[in-house]
Amino acid sequence: MTASRNEDFNYRLWRYDGAPGELIPLLQSAQDHFGYIPRRAISYISEVTGVPESEVYGVITFYSQFRLQPMGKYVIKACDGTACHVQNSRTIIDTLEDELGVEVNGTTGDGLFTLQTVACLGCCSLAPVLMINDDTHGKLTPQSVRKLVREYRRREESARREDASCARA
Amino acid sequence: MKQVIVGMSTCGLSAGSQKTYDRLAELLAANPGAFELKSSGCIGMCYREPLVEVRENGSRVIYGAVTPELADAIISEHIKGGRALEEHVALRICEGAEIAGAEAPAQRGQVRIVLRNCGLIDPESIEEYEAAGGYRALRKALFEMTPDGIVKEIKDSGLRGRGGAGFPTGLKWSFAASQPAGVKYVVCNADEGDPGAFMDRSVLEGDPHSVIEGMIVCGRAIGASFGYIYCRAEYPMAIKRLTIALDAAREKGYLGTNILGSGFDFDVKIKQGAGAFVCGEETALFQSIEGKRGMPRIRPPFPAEKGLWAKPTNNNNVETYANVPWILVNGAAAYAKYGTEKSRGTKVFALAGKVRNGGLAEVPMGIPIDDLVFKIGGGIKEDRAFKAVQMGGPSGGCIPASLGTTSVDFESIPATGAIMGSGGMVVMDDQTCMVEMARFFLDFTQNESCGKCTFCRIGTLRMLEILTRITQGEGRPEDVPNLLELGAQIKESSLCGLGQTAPNPVLTTIRYFADEYEAHIRDKRCPAGSCLALVDFIIDPEKCTGCTVCAKHCPVNAISGERKKVHVIDTSICAKCGKCITSCAFGAIYKK
Ligand SMILES: Cc1cc2nc3c(=O)[nH]c(=O)nc-3n(C[C@H](O)[C@H](O)[C@H](O)COP(=O)(O)O)c2cc1C
Ligand code: FES
Numbered sequence: 001m002t003a004s005r006n007e008d009f010n011y012r013l014w015r016y017d018g019a020p021g022e023l024i025p026l027l028q029s030a031q032d033h034f035g036y037i038p039r040r041a042i043s044y045i046s047e048v049t050g051v052p053e054s055e056v057y058g059v060i061t062f063y064s065q066f067r068l069q070p071m072g073k074y075v076i077k078a079c080d081g082t083a084c085h086v087q088n089s090r091t092i093i094d095t096l097e098d099e100l101g102v103e104v105n106g107t108t109g110d111g112l113f114t115l116q117t118v119a120c121l122g123c124c125s126l127a128p129v130l131m132i133n134d135d136t137h138g139k140l141t142p143q144s145v146r147k148l149v150r151e152y153r154r155r156e157e158s159a160r161r162e163d164a165s166c167a168r169a
Numbered sequence: 170m171k172q173v174i175v176g177m178s179t180c181g182l183s184a185g186s187q188k189t190y191d192r193l194a195e196l197l198a199a200n201p202g203a204f205e206l207k208s209s210g211c212i213g214m215c216y217r218e219p220l221v222e223v224r225e226n227g228s229r230v231i232y233g234a235v236t237p238e239l240a241d242a243i244i245s246e247h248i249k250g251g252r253a254l255e256e257h258v259a260l261r262i263c264e265g266a267e268i269a270g271a272e273a274p275a276q277r278g279q280v281r282i283v284l285r286n287c288g289l290i291d292p293e294s295i296e297e298y299e300a301a302g303g304y305r306a307l308r309k310a311l312f313e314m315t316p317d318g319i320v321k322e323i324k325d326s327g328l329r330g331r332g333g334a335g336f337p338t339g340l341k342w343s344f345a346a347s348q349p350a351g352v353k354y355v356v357c358n359a360d361e362g363d364p365g366a367f368m369d370r371s372v373l374e375g376d377p378h379s380v381i382e383g384m385i386v387c388g389r390a391i392g393a394s395f396g397y398i399y400c401r402a403e404y405p406m407a408i409k410r411l412t413i414a415l416d417a418a419r420e421k422g423y424l425g426t427n428i429l430g431s432g433f434d435f436d437v438k439i440k441q442g443a444g445a446f447v448c449g450e451e452t453a454l455f456q457s458i459e460g461k462r463g464m465p466r467i468r469p470p471f472p473a474e475k476g477l478w479a480k481p482t483n484n485n486n487v488e489t490y491a492n493v494p495w496i497l498v499n500g501a502a503a504y505a506k507y508g509t510e511k512s513r514g515t516k517v518f519a520l521a522g523k524v525r526n527g528g529l530a531e532v533p534m535g536i537p538i539d540d541l542v543f544k545i546g547g548g549i550k551e552d553r554a555f556k557a558v559q560m561g562g563p564s565g566g567c568i569p570a571s572l573g574t575t576s577v578d579f580e581s582i583p584a585t586g587a588i589m590g591s592g593g594m595v596v597m598d599d600q601t602c603m604v605e606m607a608r609f610f611l612d613f614t615q616n617e618s619c620g621k622c623t624f625c626r627i628g629t630l631r632m633l634e635i636l637t638r639i640t641q642g643e644g645r646p647e648d649v650p651n652l653l654e655l656g657a658q659i660k661e662s663s664l665c666g667l668g669q670t671a672p673n674p675v676l677t678t679i680r681y682f683a684d685e686y687e688a689h690i691r692d693k694r695c696p697a698g699s700c701l702a703l704v705d706f707i708i709d710p711e712k713c714t715g716c717t718v719c720a721k722h723c724p725v726n727a728i729s730g731e732r733k734k735v736h737v738i739d740t741s742i743c744a745k746c747g748k749c750i751t752s753c754a755f756g757a758i759y760k761k
Contacts (some may be wrong), residue, residue: 020459020460020478021440021458021459021460022460023460023461024440024441024443024457024460025440025441027443028402028441028443051460058462059460059461059462062445062462062463062619063443063444063445063463064443064444064445065402065442065443065444066443066444077403081364081365082364082365082521082522082559082562082593082595082609082610083364083365083521083522083527083595084364085364085606085609086522086523086595086597086601086606087522087523090747091747091750091751094747094748094750094751095751098722098748098751098752118403118444119362119364119446119613120362120363120364120365120366120367120403121179121403122179122361122366122367122370122403122404123179123180123183123215123367124364124365124366124367124519124521124522124527124593124595125180125215125216125367125519125520125521125527125528126180126183126184126215126218126527127521127522127527129183131403134405135182135183136179136182136183137183138180138183138184139184141756142750142751142752142753143754
């Protein structure tokens with residue numbers, strides 16, 4: 001979570017004082033809170049800011065950051081910017097699709113991963129690059145991305161097993 | 170005491186600097202007081218990350234590619250034993266001596282004005298910025314100069330906007346300054362949407378105060394008391410460091426009301442982008458700050474007259490602001506000494522792509538492209554042939570290797586059909602297909618077009634369709650003339666810079682690489698071996714171990730071979746899906 005967004009969505013809504021230009025930050029905090037922007041958040045925001053729902057919706061669909069569907073716990077942003085593209089990022093994205101079993105913009109059945117592409121993460125000298133939530137990983141190969149995804153899966157699995165054994169104990 | 174400084178920008182972190190830092194912290198805990206552990210931003214040698222510097226009495230030894238194991242060795246040999254590990258030294262900088270080390274040749278010829286503090290100071294410490302001369306320019310601006318004097322100084326320096334168009338900064342400031350007093354805004358464009366560019370990110374992560382100081386000075390010069398930094402959401406680390414820097418500046422009285430007792434008020438707020446390239450265009454950016462869809466509008470009225478919230482606004486790029494404090498402290502003449510007649514000062518370039526030393530380089534304007542690629546960039550990876558350099562991103566163009574002597578400045582680069590842009594330089598070798606590159610950029614701009622102008626919205630789609638067809642081996646003879654005509658019309662009929670420049674990547678590749686278009690269209694061949702439909706997939710018998718994984722992944726059973734024996738692909742069956750390439754653990758499958 002980034003510093004300027006870490007305020008809770010409800011708190012932000014409550015604190016909203018009618019200052020203009022707060023729509024996008026409100027949407028960003030809704031997305032942080034819910035993982036996506038649910039229907040009811042659009043209604044809340046519209047009610048509080050007085051911006052018509054249709055206009056809120058228009059803003060949501062204009063910006064690629066906003067999602068109207070739930071996203072995975074880990075959002076993988078595979079870079080397909082210029083520098084990554086000339087370093088074969090397409091192969092990396094193909095590998096991710098294969099490893100995760102979803103296409104770009106899809107979410108895995110277990111709700112763990114959402115795969116997206118972005119144009120440049122600003123780490124071009126380490127191309128090809130991807131970002132998992134706020135962590136960047138560079139100099140990828142098909143092998144290393146598979147390893148990376150499996151590491152995340154393994155970590156989740158062991159966390160789940162620990163939870164289960166705690167519950168039993 | 171010796172200081173051990175770890176580069177902790179996004180580039181360093183993604184190369185593993187956190188592990189190195191953690192190991193050093195353990196070593197420090199085991200040897201209390203043996204050294205002081207600190208972190209800094211990016212020094213520009215991204216290709217050698219993680220970087221660790223040992224600093225003592227003005228002598229700096231910078232190690233490259235420091236793994237936790239190497240960190241152990243640095244502490245036991247260099248810190249405790251006093252012997253530097255010469256084979257790992259990337260750079261050695263001693264006061265009064267010539268810089269040395271493996272990377273010294275790449276560093277010579279660089280002049281660090283914008284990057285003066287990047288990699289040197291801890292970006293999260295305002296004290297270190299002050300110790301490096303920070304906020305001296307602000308004091309000068311507040312107590313020794315008039316607002317007109319500041320504008321004049323910037324004009325005299327010859328500084329031109331670093332966001333792409335190269336508009337003279339002093340002149341721009343004078344427009345906003347001449348508006349009647351009242352509410353005015355200072356905006357910093359940190360959207361850095363051009364893929365392949367990362368100068369602004371490095372400055373924001375490595376030296377955020379220099380940008381903030383530049384903005385306050387601008388506020389003083391034009392009579393504004395509020396500023397916004399519009400930063401793209403893909404840069405969480407930059408946003409974090411900016412937030413810390415703004416808080417610290419407020420604490421110290423550099424921001425807020427009655428700054429340093431001068432009676433001048435100024436504060437800055439960060440606005441996060443939400444993923445739209447067109448929001449880098451200033452009028453769209455204002456719309457986005459106002460919470461609307463970021464659609465550009467016709468200029469005039471220009472921002473200096475009616476910008477953000479319809480108030481007089483000055484918008485500059487991150488790098489432009491970062492230059493300002495240096496100019497005020499060192500004087501316009503010192504700045505104008507660098508560069509060419511019409512393009513003064515230095516420019517930061519982000520080298521990436523097939524170049525050996527990918528990273529940042531700050532050089533005086535006017536050096537030839539070849540110097541950037543070969544002297545500073547270290548040449549092409551794997552010693553392949555240098556084919557072209559892409560400048561200006563989706564608005565720019567591909568400059569062929571044959572024009573490598575072209576000087577980088579605001580006059581010479583546009584003469585080639587490309588643009589200076591923000592400073593991203595993506596180097597391409599003989600394996601990069603120029604038709605595919607043109608398709609790639611059109612795909613980008615077509616996606617990012619806000620949809621307001623018909624020519625931009627539909628014209629780019631038509632161009633994209635043609636280019637896609639060509640790369641799939643279905644090009645027609647009339648395609649190139651059609652692309653040229655469409656390109657000319659889109660350039661002429663679009664409202665904002667996005668549409669006006671969108672055809673550039675296509676037009677420049679047609680201009681310089683007509684033979685590649687020809688090969689695709691007439692011979693159905695991709696000379697670079699990149700377009701899937703026009704190449705064959707082949708298994709390198711030297712690398713194949715006969716593990717059978719590719720054969721299992723092949724959806725059309727085109728791969729045959731026995732376990733532990735070399736496999737082969739039957740090109741008559743192969744559907745060119747690429748599954749074998751992504752599944753091979755030995756990198757044995759290539760395209761030709
Ligand atoms: C489509 C488009 C995208 C742009 N993106 C950026 C950007 O990411 N960063 C930037 O500083 N300027 C960008 N610009 C240029 C800005 O409109 C503006 O000219 C610049 O921020 C002015 O700052 P300067 O005078 O310091 O160069 C873009 C322009 C267009 C047309
Ligand atoms: S192009 Fe991928 S990080 Fe810049």
